[in-house]
Amino acid sequence: MDALMLDVSAIGGLTDDELFALCASNKMLRIERTKNGEIMLLYPTGGESGHRNADITFFLALWNRQKHLGIVFDSSTGFTLPSSAMRSPDAAFIATERWEAISAEKRKKFAPICPDFVIELLSETDSLRTTQEKMHEWMENGCRLAWLIDPFEEVVYIYRQDGSASEVRGFDNTVSGEDVLPDFVLELKGLR
Numbered sequence: 001m002d003a004l005m006l007d008v009s010a011i012g013g014l015t016d017d018e019l020f021a022l023c024a025s026n027k028m029l030r031i032e033r034t035k036n037g038e039i040m041l042l043y044p045t046g047g048e049s050g051h052r053n054a055d056i057t058f059f060l061a062l063w064n065r066q067k068h069l070g071i072v073f074d075s076s077t078g079f080t081l082p083s084s085a086m087r088s089p090d091a092a093f094i095a096t097e098r099w100e101a102i103s104a105e106k107r108k109k110f111a112p113i114c115p116d117f118v119i120e121l122l123s124e125t126d127s128l129r130t131t132q133e134k135m136h137e138w139m140e141n142g143c144r145l146a147w148l149i150d151p152f153e154e155v156v157y158i159y160r161q162d163g164s165a166s167e168v169r170g171f172d173n174t175v176s177g178e179d180v181l182p183d184f185v186l187e188l189k190g191l192r
Helices: 016-025 047-067 096-100 128-140
Strands: 004-006 030-033 039-042 070-073 091-095 117-121 145-150 155-160 165-169 174-176 185-187
Touching: 016 030, 047 070, 047 091, 047 117, 047 185, 070 096, 091 096, 117 128, 128 145, 128 155
Parallel strands: 117 145
Antiparallel strands: 004 039, 030 039, 070 091, 091 117, 145 155, 155 165, 174 185
16 A cells, blocks of 8 residues: 655645654654655554564664664654655664764754665555665665565565665575674564
């Protein structure tokens, strides 16, 4: 099921501050903005996806607590990308020096930065095609490593900054953070 799209071109679109205010006033909605300025109203996930996402974020945060290499974000965090899209991945990581280069004021809203690493978890309400397009958008905007996890088919699609991609099939396997997240390994069997 694709997101509901709102065309706001008749009012000249929304500035970053207006978009932040819209989201703050409608906390029950999951809202993103495309690079073309369209507002996307996303469907909430079900309990199974919420549980999987909590586990993914927990393991990423636990790794970072041990390594102290950056900042981990959950699915409620929006980022304004260089393309002007505002996207909210299911989990994200940004290296400390990149995060600290952003002013404290800008960090309070949708920070103008593309994460170094993102995870998108396919939920019952997501379209694989649309989510794969979103993965390409992450990479086009500077993401170094991204995983699209499909728990229904037990496949992880891996996207890299150099344009290479691969797949891990079967949740008896693991995926690694490669050189972006040194020593981070996610055991996929817990996502069944």
